[in-house]
Amino acid sequence: xxxxxxxxxxxxxxxxxxxxxxxxxxxxxxxxxxxxxxxxxxxxxxxxxxxxxxxxxxxxxxxxxxxxxxxxxxxxxxxxxxxxxxxxxxxxxxxxxxxxxxxxxxxxxxxxxxxxxxxxxxxxxxxxxxxxxxxxxxxxxxxxxxxxxxxxxxxxxxxxxxxxxxxxxxxxxxxxxxxxxxxxxxxxxxxxxxxxxxxxxxxxxxxxxxxxxxxxxxxxxxxxxxxxxxxxxxxxxxxxxxxxxxxxxxxxxxxxxxxxxxxxxxxxxxxxxxxxxxxxxxxxxxxxxxxxxxxxxxxxxxxxxxxxxxxxxxxxxxxxxxxxxxxxxxxxxxxxxxxxxxxxxxxxxxxxxxxxxxxxxxxxxxxxxxxxxxxxxxxxxxxxxxxxxxxxxxxxxxxxxxxxxxxxxxxxxxxxxxxxxxxxxxxxxxxxxxxxxxxxxxxxxxxxxxxxxxxxxxxxxxxxxxxxxxxxxxxxxxxxxxxxxxxxxxx
Amino acid sequence: xxxxxxxxxxxxxxxxxxxxxxxxxxxxxxxxxxxxxxxxxxxxxxxxxxxxxxxxxxxxxxxxxxxxxxxxxxxxxxxxxxxxxxxxxxxxxxxxxxxxxxxxxxxxxxxxxxxxxxxxxxxxxxxxxxxxxxxxxxxxxxxxxxxxxxxxxxxxxxxxxxxxxxxxxxxxxxxxxxxxxxxxxxxxxxxxxxxxxxxxxxxxxxxxxxxxxxxxxxxxxxxxxxxxxxxxxxxxxxxxxxxxxxxxxxxxxxxxxxxxxxxxxxxxxxxxxxxxxxxxxxxxxxxxxxxxxxxxxxxxxxxxxxxxxxxxxxxxxxxxxxxxxxxxxxxxxxxxxxxxxxxxxxxxxxxxxxxxxxxxxxxxxxxxxxxxxxxxxxxxxxxxxxxxxxxxxxxxxxxxxxxxxxxxxxx
Ligand SMILES: Cc1cc2nc3c(=O)[nH]c(=O)nc-3n(C[C@H](O)[C@H](O)[C@H](O)COP(=O)(O)OP(=O)(O)OC[C@H]3O[C@@H](n4cnc5c(N)ncnc54)[C@H](O)[C@@H]3O)c2cc1C
Ligand SMILES: Cc1cc2nc3c(=O)[nH]c(=O)nc-3n(C[C@H](O)[C@H](O)[C@H](O)COP(=O)(O)OP(=O)(O)OC[C@H]3O[C@@H](n4cnc5c(N)ncnc54)[C@H](O)[C@@H]3O)c2cc1C
Numbered sequence: 050x051x052x053x054x055x056x057x058x059x060x061x062x063x064x065x066x067x068x069x070x071x072x073x074x075x076x077x078x079x080x081x082x083x084x085x086x087x088x089x090x091x092x093x094x095x096x097x098x099x100x101x102x103x104x105x106x107x108x109x110x111x112x113x114x115x116x117x118x119x120x121x122x123x124x125x126x127x128x129x130x131x132x133x134x135x136x137x138x139x140x141x142x143x144x145x146x147x148x149x150x151x152x153x154x155x156x157x158x159x160x161x162x163x164x165x166x167x168x169x170x171x172x173x174x175x176x177x178x179x180x181x182x183x184x185x186x187x188x189x190x191x192x193x194x195x196x197x198x199x200x201x202x203x204x205x206x207x208x209x210x211x212x213x214x215x216x217x218x219x220x221x222x223x224x225x226x227x228x229x230x231x232x233x234x235x236x237x238x239x240x241x242x243x244x245x246x247x248x249x250x251x252x253x254x255x256x257x258x259x260x261x262x263x264x265x266x267x268x269x270x271x272x273x274x275x276x277x278x279x280x281x282x283x284x285x286x287x288x289x290x291x292x293x294x295x296x297x298x299x300x301x302x303x304x305x306x307x308x309x310x311x312x313x314x315x316x317x318x319x320x321x322x323x324x325x326x327x328x329x330x331x332x333x334x335x336x337x338x339x340x341x342x343x344x345x346x347x348x349x350x351x352x353x354x355x356x357x358x359x360x361x362x363x364x365x366x367x368x369x370x371x372x373x374x375x376x377x378x379x380x381x382x383x384x385x386x387x388x389x390x391x392x393x394x395x396x397x398x399x400x401x402x403x404x405x406x407x408x409x410x411x412x413x414x415x416x417x418x419x420x421x422x423x424x425x426x427x428x429x430x431x432x433x434x435x436x437x438x439x440x441x442x443x444x445x446x447x448x449x450x451x452x453x454x455x456x457x458x459x460x461x462x463x464x465x466x467x468x469x470x471x472x473x474x475x476x477x478x479x480x481x482x483x484x485x486x487x488x489x490x491x492x493x494x495x496x497x498x499x500x501x502x503x504x505x506x507x508x509x510x511x512x513x514x515x516x517x518x519x520x521x522x523x524x525x526x527x528x529x530x531x532x533x534x535x536x537x538x539x540x
Numbered sequence: 541x542x543x544x545x546x547x548x549x550x551x552x553x554x555x556x557x558x559x560x561x562x563x564x565x566x567x568x569x570x571x572x573x574x575x576x577x578x579x580x581x582x583x584x585x586x587x588x589x590x591x592x593x594x595x596x597x598x599x600x601x602x603x604x605x606x607x608x609x610x611x612x613x614x615x616x617x618x619x620x621x622x623x624x625x626x627x628x629x630x631x632x633x634x635x636x637x638x639x640x641x642x643x644x645x646x647x648x649x650x651x652x653x654x655x656x657x658x659x660x661x662x663x664x665x666x667x668x669x670x671x672x673x674x675x676x677x678x679x680x681x682x683x684x685x686x687x688x689x690x691x692x693x694x695x696x697x698x699x700x701x702x703x704x705x706x707x708x709x710x711x712x713x714x715x716x717x718x719x720x721x722x723x724x725x726x727x728x729x730x731x732x733x734x735x736x737x738x739x740x741x742x743x744x745x746x747x748x749x750x751x752x753x754x755x756x757x758x759x760x761x762x763x764x765x766x767x768x769x770x771x772x773x774x775x776x777x778x779x780x781x782x783x784x785x786x787x788x789x790x791x792x793x794x795x796x797x798x799x800x801x802x803x804x805x806x807x808x809x810x811x812x813x814x815x816x817x818x819x820x821x822x823x824x825x826x827x828x829x830x831x832x833x834x835x836x837x838x839x840x841x842x843x844x845x846x847x848x849x850x851x852x853x854x855x856x857x858x859x860x861x862x863x864x865x866x867x868x869x870x871x872x873x874x875x876x877x878x879x880x881x882x883x884x885x886x887x888x889x890x891x892x893x894x895x896x897x898x899x900x901x902x903x904x905x906x907x908x909x910x911x912x913x914x915x916x917x918x919x920x921x922x923x924x925x926x927x928x929x930x931x932x933x934x935x936x937x938x939x940x941x942x943x944x945x946x947x948x949x950x951x
Binding site: 277278326328329330331332335351354355356357358439442443446447450451453454455458459461493494495496497498500501504505515519520521522523524525526527528529530531532533 | 575623625627636638639640641642643658659661662663664665666668669670671672673674677679680683684685687688689690691692693694715754755756759760761776787800
């Protein structure tokens with residue numbers, strides 16, 4: 050089989066792989082991104098809280114602390130460049146007792162050492178004024194924190210990388226890597242790739258890929274967290290993320306976070322898992338979320354529940370002590386051509402671009418990189434209809450009448466947006482791909498109204514058969530076929 | 541901004557019946573706005589029969605029932621727009637809608653809200669497990685099969701015994717799928733007895749009461765569900781877990797009136813029905829805004845929907861005459877034996893029909909409507925079921941001028 054040759058192969062198209070691809074596309078390099086799923090953002094990059102963190106719980110001098118503060122500061126600019134919805138809401142870390150206060154003060158100190166700006170202890174009155182639905186007797190207020198849509202951010206990075214020349218290969222699970230004569234030969238799906246550089250951005254599978262690259266000894270441990278998604282009707286009550294005081298190690302239990310789209314997330318909690326593919330919701334944890342979440346957000350009620358999901362932070366662990374370690378960006382003299390990323394757990398979203406720049410730095414340490422003369426950092430998303438002023442909505446319809454046809458009634462997503470998502474630059478075909486790009490099916494009826502229409506539009510646009518319409522993963526067919534053959538086949 | 545006497549939002553059976561009744565009462569400056577390509581509402585996908593037994597004394601399919609109204613609308617040239625979605629309404633009865641031609645703005649004297657309802661989803665009832673393809677609400681499965689000619693799956697488990705789920709059990713069986721069982725959390729079915737008989741018993745599909753799904757398995761496509769019996773508090777009983785391999789899960793776990801627009805106009809809702817609080821003219825707390833059909837309360841028979849919408853139309857006609865807001869004096873309250881009443885308040889000045897549902901099945905009982913400790917209306921039943929809405933006509937001349945009404949089911 051023909052081997053496709055690149056300068057750099059990136060394994061994994063989560064937020065990290067996509068950010069690395071985008072930063073590398075600033076240079077004249079042939080870049081391939083290999084992803085086992087059918088789209089970007091199918092792993093933990095779509096299974097998190099979507100908070101742009103401030104950086105006050107990470108050990109001073111750590112890569113986590115450094116990248117978080119850097120990523121936080123630049124994000125207004127990044128969001129603008131990539132057309133990603135983002136709001137610098139600030140965040141409150143609330144406490145109820147003396148121990149909470151001690152922990153909060155400790156992390157305020159750490160935050161200040163890390164260079165987090167504006168941290169402030171506030172009393173119950175001020176907390177109430179910032180958000181009347183937040184629980185707590187006092188709080189630390191962090192004005193730098195914010196919220197973003199993590200799927201859209203990942204998609205934006207990937208689309209921008211693609212526009213600047215990086216190639217994405219989906220349904221391409223990396224199963225073997227060989228090193229021969231200074232090049233890596235990579236088997237992925239049914240294809241073979243070769244490259245001088247391999248970047249391991251495989252998230253939950255980073256250790257497995259690391260072993261394939263011949264670097265053993267790393268260990269990660271999965272801290273799974275479950276969530277409830279609440280209706281936008283709950284969103285009116287919450288305008289800022291409300292976190293409980295961290296424990297002595299800086300870990301948070303269940304919090305309440307408004308999403309950039311106006312919902313509320315309750316979660317995540319945290320418990321151990323060893324299955325990289327375990328995203329199931331479980332009864333006990335669902336109950337725990339309601340109990341703990343109610344302390345942060347007073348308005349939890351059953352009528353608001355629209356969905357559950359889970360994600361897992363894969364933390365790097367010291368094999369000897371079991372202690373959680375910092376992010377690792379590893380490039381070793383004895384293994385030239387590898388940048389190995391291990392344990393990029395929370396706040397990986399906030400740190401994606403800073404991490405990506407450090408990866409580029411590792412390559413630049415070894416070879417001269419020529420700038421890509423046509424690099425354009427700007428990417429435009431699909432113009433939304435919902436939430437726009439009337440003149441803008443009228444203008445959208447004038448330019449494209451499909452903006453006048455509502456497909457998703459809960460989120461007011463139009464046919465024009467769905468068609469643009471289907472025809473997106475990365476060429477994605479699943480209902481989830483459309484959902485992550487437009488928000489269609491994310492509302493309170495969860496696709497009850499629009500999924501039929503989206504499936505039909507996918508079929509029509511791509512000319513696929515019923516059995517080929519997929520929900521998310523390979524094999525996730527929506528239909529088993531026609532009910533009846535078309536008329537001319539019928540007797 | 542166009543002016544209209546009455547704008548009807550939703551061209552389902554409620555909207556259609558309202559339009560015709562308004563027309564027959566001399567109100568002709570009407571416009572129906574419907575977001576689908578065709579009038580008819582949810583009936584378009586209900587190709588089974590059993591519609592119209594009360595109204596037309598014959599068994600029609602959903603589309604046939606709707607067509608009788610649509611034909612009449614066309615014959616009388618009552619104006620309607622399809623492919624138009626209403627985005628926003630205000631308390632002073634302005635309507636903003638969107639179509640391929642652009643935004644449309646109207647000022648109405650009265651609004652008739654007939655937007656129907658939506659189905660409760662997996663997320664709303666928080667079923668644990670993974671999130672593969674192959675999980676559908678019954679109405680979605682129905683629209684795939686009946687409107688899009690696509691089969692959602694082959695090996696089916698159904699959760700919830702609502703009517704649409706029962707009808708889909710039969711439909712899927714007829715189309716060659718294997719329906720393994722229906723599981724219902726409550727100790728009694730939530731669908732009509734005739735659907736239990738005609739859709740499950742006739743096809744040997746077992747119904748398990750007091751059961752629920754406690755886990756869902758499968759990464760890509762659904763691979764199976766785990767079911768367990770539950771105690772009186774609906775907690776799963778350890779040791780009763782059983783796995784059912786299947787590629788499709790159909791949920792028929794309830795309908796919720798679609799009141800997003802009503803809320804924008806400040807219409808007050810009833811926590812129990814999830815529909816508006818109305819008086820005997822079907823007027824809401826917002827003067828000039830009226831509601832009927834599934835957006836007011838979930839009906840089990842479309843015949844009741846049409847009748848309710850006609851009464852609403854009379855209320856609108858009277859309102860256009862007098863422009864009087866809710867003329868309500870008497871509140872209606874139910875005890876624990878019933879789930880709700882509609883209307884929730886009455887004027888006491890005209891005859892009305894009281895709709896209610898029993899909160900649990902019972903035999904040989906009487907529905908009593910009392911005022912000032914006096915029984916003013918009573919109707920006896922050999923049995924009552926939560927699945928069957930009860931409607932009782934009440935004559936105004938039986939009512940005293942003051943004193944709220946109490947409703948109960950006595951057995
Ligand atoms: C519960 C939770 C909450 C979080 N909250 C926040 C937050 O609020 N703010 C924040 O900044 N961060 C947060 N994070 C962290 C953030 O989500 C992650 O750090 C980030 O998404 C990691 O991105 P990634 O690209 O490394 O991983 P992933 O998104 O998991 O991407 C890895 C990709 O590699 C692919 N892959 C794996 N193996 C192979 C293979 N063999 N071949 C090809 N492809 C492969 C996978 O399919 C996947 O797409 C949270 C994380 C979790 C789990
Ligand atoms: C799946 C299903 C199966 C049923 N099966 C039976 C049965 O077998 N027998 C029986 O007697 N009854 C059945 N019913 C009940 C009966 O059909 C309904 O009670 C009846 O259709 C309700 O009428 P409606 O006009 O209130 O609502 P609908 O029929 O739902 O009509 C509402 C209309 O409003 C439109 N609309 C909503 N919002 C907007 C907006 N913002 N802008 C524009 N248009 C809007 C919708 O598109 C829809 O056409 C069933 C109901 C459902 C949901």
